Amino acid sequence: MSNKSSIAILGTGNMGAYIALGLSKSGMCDPASITLTRRNLDALAEYKSQGFNISNDNVAAAKEANIIILGVLPQQLNEVLDQIAPVVDESKHLIVSIISGVSSVDIQKKLNKNIEVIRVMPNTAIAINQSMTCIAGDHASKENIELVKNIFSTVGVAMVIKEDLMPAATALCSSGIAFFLRTIRAATEAGVQMGFHSHEALEMASQTVKGAADLLIQLGGHPEVQIDRVTSPKGCTIAGLNEMEHNGFSSALIKGITLAGQKAGNLLSQDK
Ligand SMILES: NC(=O)C1=CN([C@@H]2O[C@H](COP(=O)(O)OP(=O)(O)OC[C@H]3O[C@@H](n4cnc5c(N)ncnc54)[C@H](OP(=O)(O)O)[C@@H]3O)[C@@H](O)[C@H]2O)C=CC1
Ligand SMILES: O=C(O)[C@@H]1CCC=N1
Numbered sequence: 001m002s003n004k005s006s007i008a009i010l011g012t013g014n015m016g017a018y019i020a021l022g023l024s025k026s027g028m029c030d031p032a033s034i035t036l037t038r039r040n041l042d043a044l045a046e047y048k049s050q051g052f053n054i055s056n057d058n059v060a061a062a063k064e065a066n067i068i069i070l071g072v073l074p075q076q077l078n079e080v081l082d083q084i085a086p087v088v089d090e091s092k093h094l095i096v097s098i099i100s101g102v103s104s105v106d107i108q109k110k111l112n113k114n115i116e117v118i119r120v121m122p123n124t125a126i127a128i129n130q131s132m133t134c135i136a137g138d139h140a141s142k143e144n145i146e147l148v149k150n151i152f153s154t155v156g157v158a159m160v161i162k163e164d165l166m167p168a169a170t171a172l173c174s175s176g177i178a179f180f181l182r183t184i185r186a187a188t189e190a191g192v193q194m195g196f197h198s199h200e201a202l203e204m205a206s207q208t209v210k211g212a213a214d215l216l217i218q219l220g221g222h223p224e225v226q227i228d229r230v231t232s233p234k235g236c237t238i239a240g241l242n243e244m245e246h247n248g249f250s251s252a253l254i255k256g257i258t259l260a261g262q263k264a265g266n267l268l269s270q271d272k
Contacts, residue, residue, distance in 0.1 A: 005220040008065035010058045010080050011072030012036040012044060015098055015124065020052055020070065020128035035061040058083045062093070067151075067186040068096040069120075070107070074267045077102055094144055098122060099169045101267030104139055104163060118148050119166055122155070123174045131156030132176075134169035135233065138162060141251040168263035175260045179253065184209055212229035 007029060011015040020036055023029040031051035035083045037058050044054040050053040055061050062068050064086040072080055077099055086097070088111055095117045096109055104117035118140050122133040137145040137160070145160060145263055152158040161169055181267040191201025215226050 005029070005067055006035070007033065007067045007069060008035045008037065008058075008061040009069045010037050010061060010084070011070065011076065012038045012047070013071065013073075015122065015126075016069070016071030017047065018124050019046065019071070019098070019122060019155075022122075022129055022131065023151070024052075025127075026129050026154040028151060028154040032218065035065060037061050048104060051164055057177050059087055063087050066092060067094050069097060070095065072099065074099050074101050077107075078110065081227070085111045085113070088113055088115055090135045094118065094147070096120050096148060100174070100264045101167070104136070108139070116144050118144060119175050120148060120152060121166060121169050121175045122152065125177060126155045129155045132173040133158045134166065134173060135160050136163035136166050167263075168261045170179040170264035171257050171260035175264070176257070179260075180209065262264060 006025070009020055012020065015035065016038075020031070020034050023034065024031045031047075032053065035055055037055045038046055040045060040058055041054060041056045044052075048054045052062075058080055068084070068088070070077065070080065088112055093115060095107065095111070095115055096119075097104065097117060098120050100121065104119055107117045108115060116137070116139070116157040118135060118137040119131060120135050122131045125131045126133070131152070133156055135145065135148055135152065135158055137148070149158045149160060186203070187205040187208075188198065188201040191204060192198050196204065212226070218224060219226075227241070231241065
C-alpha cells in the first residue's frame with residue numbers, strides 16, 4: 001500500500017479521528033484519501049473542513065476503500081460487520097481492527113470471508129505521531145503485516161507482536177497513556193502544594209516525564225540505572241522513592257496495568 005491507498009475508518013470517535021489526523025500529519029495519507037464514518041455526521045464536520053471525506057454510510061465507504069479500519073466500540077462491531085460483509089472482497093480489501101477484545105478470527109468468521117484481518121493497537125499519541133502501536137497478524141501474509149507496519153511507523157513506533165499478547169499491549173500502551181497522564185497530574189498537584197502555580201507545575205512535570213522517557217529511549221538500559229544516577233546517598237530522592245514504595249507505588253501500577261490487561265481480553269464478556 002502506498003499513499004495512493006484509500007482508507008475508510010468505520011467508527012470515527014476519539015481513536016479513529018486521531019488515527020486520521022496522525023496519518024495526515026505524517027504525510028502518509030492525503031486527507032482526501034481517507035473517509036471517516038460515524039452515525040452522527042455533524043460530529044465530523046471539523047474533519048470535512050480539513051479535507052477528509054465524511055459519511056454515515058459504512059457500506060459505501062468500505063466499497064471505495066482498500067484498507068478498512070474498524071474503529072467502533074467492541075459492542076458496536078457486529079452491526080458494522082453485518083453491514084459490510086456483503087461488500088468486502090479479499091482481492092481488494094485489507095481489514096485493520098483497532099478494537100480491543102475481539103480476535104481477528106472472530107472478525108473473519110463474522111464476515112464469512114477468507115479476508116485478512118490485522119489487529120492494530122495504537123494510542124492517542126498517534127495524533128502527534130508519537131504512538132506506540134502494536135500490530136498482530138497471526139493469520140495474515142508477511143506482505144500485509146509489513147504494509148501495516150510501514151503505515152503505522154509513520155505515526156510513531158510500530159511493533160509486531162503475537163495476537164495473544166494484544167490485551168497486554170492494550171493495557172500497557174493504549175490505556176498506558178491514561179496511566180502515565182495520571183502520574184503527571186499527581187506530580188503536578190504535589191508541585192502546587194509546594195508553591196508553584198498549576199501551569200508551572202504541569203510544565204515542569206510534563207517535561208520531566210518526557211526527559212525520563214527519552215533517557216531510556218535514547219540511551220537504552222534499565223530504568224534503575226538512571227534512577228541510581230539521581231538518588232544521592234542520604235538524599236531527598238531516595239527518601240521520596242522509598243516513601244512512594246511504602247505506599248504501594250510500583251504495586252499499584254503493576255496491579256492496575258495487569259487488571260486492565262485482563263479486562264482488555266474480556267471486554268465483551270464482563271460487566272465490571
Ligand atoms: N480511545 C483509545 O485510546 C483507544 C481505543 N481503542 C479502541 O478503539 C475503538 C474505539 O474507541 P474510542 O474511539 O475510544 O470510542 P468512541 O466511542 O469515541 O468511538 C466509537 C465511534 O464509533 C461510532 N459508531 C458507533 N456505531 C457506529 C456505526 N454503526 N457506524 C459507524 N460509526 C459508528 C460512534 O459514533 P456515532 O455514535 O456517531 O455513530 C463513535 O464515534 C474501541 O474498540 C477501543 O477498544 C484502541 C486503542 C486506544
Ligand atoms: O479503555 C478502553 O477500553 C480503550 C482500549 C484502550 C484504550 N481505550
